Amino acid sequence: MDLKDGIPLHKQISDWLKQEINSGSLEVNEKLPSENDLSEKFDVSRVTVRRALQTLENDQLIYRCQGLGSFVSDHRTHQSFSFLNDFTEELAGSGLKPSSRLISFGHENIKDRKDILSYLDIRNKEVAVRIERVRLGNGEPIAYDITWMPVFYGQLMEGFDLESTTIFEILEKEYEIPIEKGCYRIESTVAREKLAEHLQVDENTPLLQINRITYTIGDKPVYFQKRFYRNDKIVFEIMTNRPKSRPKEGESHPISQFTAHINNS
Secondary structure, eight states, rough: OOTTTTOOHHHHHHHHHHHHHHHHHTTTTTTTOOOHHHHHHHHOHHHHHHHHHHHHHHSEEEEEEEEEEEEESSSSEEEESSSSHHHHHHTTTTOOOOOOEEEEEEEETTTEEEEEHHHHTOOTTTTEEEEEEEEEEEETTEEEEEEEEEEHHGGGGSSSOOOTHHHHHHHISSSSSOEEEEEEEEEEEOOOOOHHHTOOOTTTTTTEEEEEEEEGGGGGEEEEEEEEETTTEEEEEEEOOSSSOOOTOOOOOOHHHHHHHHHHH
């Protein structure tokens, strides 16, 4: 490909890569040429190549894995577990407009739900606030979540539009309660009747289930959430490093504590 005068170099490169993707010359999940290869091919700087790749990533045509390179994306939104994001932040850059449909908001008696009591660290309580929502992208269902909050935090949600804003936004912007970290468990499940109806899929369609405890200052749990994703709409990626020291027999890494906790519920 010969570069033309008058058109920014990064745009010419991104347009060429788009053509390669749309024509099928570069297939889904196929690795793109490296930054060095593209730099040599077009006789441009790596800065120019990175700008071209950023354009493709913003358009959801590629996804990048740190240390591995860039790959052709499929139609699903690609998200990373590198940061703790709310639903609006998950869809940022995807071209989809996030919103929610509130299904229910109220108090639930959880005195017999030892799992919820434990996750929220409210073993001496009997009630939690329960919120159910369908999460949408451009009006189409992407996920369904059930959120349990200690009453102290849950009552702060009253009066806010939970269809157009997120729990993170309310806590951080309105009450200056910072969200500091989250602990995830990821598993597969299927859409039973209620989930299938809300997500507009057939019953027994495979779903991605993510259970999450989110914490504020002092390791205080803000909520425990079960979210069910349509896996034809979104995919998650994670980049990990091998630990420098291996755990001794009978020990585990901190990340395994939540998994074990879930299994014992």
